[in-house]
Amino acid sequence: RIPPHVFEEQDGVEWILLLKKNNLKGVFGARMTIRSFLKYARGIEPTQISGEKVGYGSMVDEYFREHEIDAIYHVLNHLPKTLELEFYAMKYNMTFLQFQKALKTCIMFMHHSATRAKATTRVKAENFEIFDYNGKQAMKVTVFDKGKKGKEKRVKPILAILQKQLIEYGIGHKSGKLFPFNYQELREIMHIVYEKAGIERKIKQPLHVWRHTFAKHYNRKTNYNSTFCCLVGGWKNEQTFKDCYGTPELKDFIPLSLAMN
Numbered sequence: 474r475i476p477p478h479v480f481e482e483q484d485g486v487e488w489i490l491l492l493k494k495n496n497l498k499g500v501f502g503a504r505m506t507i508r509s510f511l512k513y514a515r516g517i518e519p520t521q522i523s524g525e526k527v528g529y530g531s532m533v534d535e536y537f538r539e540h541e542i543d544a545i546y547h548v549l550n551h552l553p554k555t556l557e558l559e560f561y562a563m564k565y566n567m568t569f570l571q572f573q574k575a576l577k578t579c580i581m582f583m584h585h586s587a588t589r590a591k592a593t594t595r596v597k598a599e600n601f602e603i604f605d606y607n608g609k610q611a612m613k614v615t616v617f618d619k620g621k622k623g624k625e626k627r628v629k630p631i632l633a634i635l636q637k638q639l640i641e642y643g644i645g646h647k648s649g650k651l652f653p654f655n656y657q658e659l660r661e662i663m664h665i666v667y668e669k670a671g672i673e674r675k676i677k678q679p680l681h682v683w684r685h686t687f688a689k690h691y692n693r694k695t696n697y698n699s700t701f702c703c704l705v706g707g708w709k710n711e712q713t714f715k716d717c718y719g720t721p722e723l724k725d726f727i728p729l730s731l732a733m734n
Contacts, residue, residue, distance in 0.1 A: 477510075477514070477515075478515075480510070480511075480515065481517070482511055482517060482519055482520070482521055482522060483521075485504075485507035485508075485511065485519075485522055486521050486522060488503065488507065489503060489504055489507070489522070504522055504523070507519075507522060508522045508523075533685065533717045533718070534685075535676070535677060535678060535682055535685055536682060536685040536686040536688070536689045536690075537682060537683075537686045539690075541670070541672060542584075542686070542690075544670040544671055544672070545580075545666060545667065545670045545672070546577075547670070548666050548669045548670045549573070549576060549577040549580060549666065550577070552569070552572075552573040552576070552666075553669060554569060555665065557661075557662075557665055558572070558662065558665065561658065561662060565653040565654075567653070574641075574642055575642070575652055575653060575654075576654075576662065576666075577638070578638050578639065578641075578642040578652070579593060579594075579651075579652045579654060579659070580663070580683065581634075581635055581638050582596070582635060582639075582651075582652075583680065583683035583684065583687075584683045584686060584687060585631075585632050585634055585635040585687065586614070586616075586629055586631065586632070586635060586687070586705065586706070586707075587683075587684045587687035587688065587702075587705065587706030587707060587708075588616050588618060588629070588684070588707070589618050589619055589680075589681065589684060590656055590659060590660075590680035590681060590683075591619070591656050592616050592617060592618040592619070592624075593616075593652065594650075594652060594654055594655055594656050594659060595617065595650070596614065596616055596650075596651050596652070597648075597649060597650055597651060598644055598647040598648050598649065598650075598651050599648065600614050600615045600616065600651075601613070601614045601631075601639070601644055602614075602615075603645075610636075611630070611631075611636075612630075612631040612636045612639070613628055613629060613630050613631060614628070614629055614631055615627070615628050615629075616629065616707070618707055627707045629704075629705060629706075629707055630704065630705060632705060656680070659680060660679050660680055663679050663680065664679060667679065684706070685718075687702075687706055688702060688706065688714065688717070688718040689718055691705070691706070692718050692719065697719060699711050699714050699715050699718075699719060702714060702718075
């Protein structure tokens with residue numbers, strides 16, 4: 474309601490605070506838009522509205538800890554025949570054992586390739602390529618994952634643990650969609666799995682959490698080799714990856730502190 478020619482920095486500050494108060498998305502975008510308007514249209518150099526990104530949201534720290542991962546895979550390996558899960562197996566025209574293997578492979582694909590859930594549910598068997606690398610069998614996959622301008626084509630190397638599971642799943646004998654699930658169904662199924670695994674805390678992003686889990690765990694496993702993690706996981710901006718996941722956790726310092734005593 475404020476005419477542009479009288480819009481001042483304090484008006485922008487109040488608008489940003491209003492967005493934050495109501496927990497609305499797009500605070501960074503709004504801040505940058507207001508800052509640019511003030512600077513280039515009004516000739517005012519902002520002093521209160523920073524141009525720096527001050528975080529990537531609370532969801533960055535939502536990931537599964539090691540004991541939670543173990544519990545979830547235990548359930549996936551010994552999937553209980555609940556009425557809900559048997560319903561999905563019948564819907565996909567699968568035996569319960571086939572359904573179990575498909576679900577485990579799907580979760581491992583998100584976990585060990587950091588592919589987002591919607592891209593995972595769209596991936597096709599023909600998107601995978603097996604090739605020889607120094608006398609050993611290697612695998613890569615082409616996925617169409619989310620990017621700033623929509624779906625972007627990304628080619629990812631497949632890690633050994635995932636390659637083994639894909640071969641056991643029978644990827645060489647499949648065609649079309651690799652997994653039968655759609656996004657919403659997979660969310661519903663995994664809510665059941667998390668409950669059976671004893672995950673009591675609320676998981677706000679029940680599928681995207683696996684991309685964060687990849688980042689946290691592989692960053693640590695590779696001694697914070699962000700270049701490796703970005704290559705496998707499909708992050709284009711290595712600095713963003715470092716900002717989000719590049720800070721060592723307390724457990725990384727404990728062995729060092731013990732060694733110094």
